[in-house]
Amino acid sequence: xxxxxxxxxxxxxxxxxxxxxSKGFIHHSLSDEIRFExxxxxxxxxxxxxxxxxxxxxxxxxxxxxxxxxxxxxxQDKNYILTSIRNPSEALELKKLENFKLISLDGPIEQRFERxxxxxxxxxxxxxxxxxxxxxxxxxxxxxxxxLHKVRDLSDIKINNNSTLEALYDQINSILPGNSYK
Numbered sequence: 258x259x260x261x262x263x264x265x266x267x268x269x270x271x272x273x274x275x276x277x278x279s280k281g282f283i284h285h286s287l288s289d290e291i292r293f294e295x296x297x298x299x300x301x302x303x304x305x306x307x308x309x310x311x312x313x314x315x316x317x318x319x320x321x322x323x324x325x326x327x328x329x330x331x332x333q334d335k336n337y338i339l340t341s342i343r344n345p346s347e348a349l350e351l352k353k354l355e356n357f358k359l360i361s362l363d364g365p366i367e368q369r370f371e372r373x374x375x376x377x378x379x380x381x382x383x384x385x386x387x388x389x390x391x392x393x394x395x396x397x398x399x400x401x402x403x404x405l406h407k408v409r410d411l412s413d414i415k416i417n418n419n420s421t422l423e424a425l426y427d428q429i430n431s432i433l434p435g436n437s438y439k
Contacts, residue, residue, distance in 0.1 A: 258282075258434055259331070261339045261351050263408045264362035265392050266382070267369030269418040269425055270340050273362065276426055277338040280433075285330070287323045288341035304380040308394070308403065311343070315401040320346030328354060343395060343403040348411045358432070361412035364419045 260277065262270045274284050291311045295302050300310070314322050324347035331337055331354070342348050342359070351357050370385045382388040395405040409415075416428050 259337045259339065259351075259354055259357040261342050261348065261357060261359040262362065263342045263348070263359065263405065263412065264418075265369060265395070265405065266388055267372035267376075268362035268364055269372075269416075270362055272422060272425060273360070273429055274338050274340050276429060277336075280336075282336045282338040284338045284340070285327055286341045287327055287339065287343070287347060290323050290326050312402045315344065315346075320344050320400045321350035323347055324350035342408055343405050344400075345404055345407040345411055346400065348408045352411070358413045359408075359411060360414045360416060360432070361409040362416050362418050363409070364417060368419060 260282070262273055264270050278284050288307055288311075291307050291314070292302055294314065295306055295310055298310075300306050311323065321344075323344075324342070327339065328350065339351060342351065348359055352359065366385065366388065370382075370388050373381045373388065374383075382391050392405075395403040397404055414432055416425070418425050418428075
């Protein structure tokens, strides 16, 4: 089984990835492929540089390039959780994989902002207005840039993460094949 996770800031992507890792899933992030390239180029790893270089790679090699690179690293008969899917071409490329399901996580912006404040990453928005502005950047109509709103539209499973962590885990358990990972 291969699950892809998409969602805005604070929607629970990392929580789901960690939970599935605890169930034996192998976690890969499309952003890790960009981080690898940033390191090769001697560039600092910041959210802005990740967005910039991801957009450049898509412009140079096509909008699905990052997903293609990652797809070639996956082995048959293993369970994966893939995160940082931010372009519809990436999602469509991953949907070519056998047993792939795209999960879209969401929740009320106020609740997501509280999660962002709690995790307290340096590059995270510090106000709800800044959060809204940063999310607008991820909603481009340029096919070589981040189009998170369009990726969400391609999801196979939509989860509203508007409650507790335990409730989120229950929702994830309900989509696992045969619930055999509980």
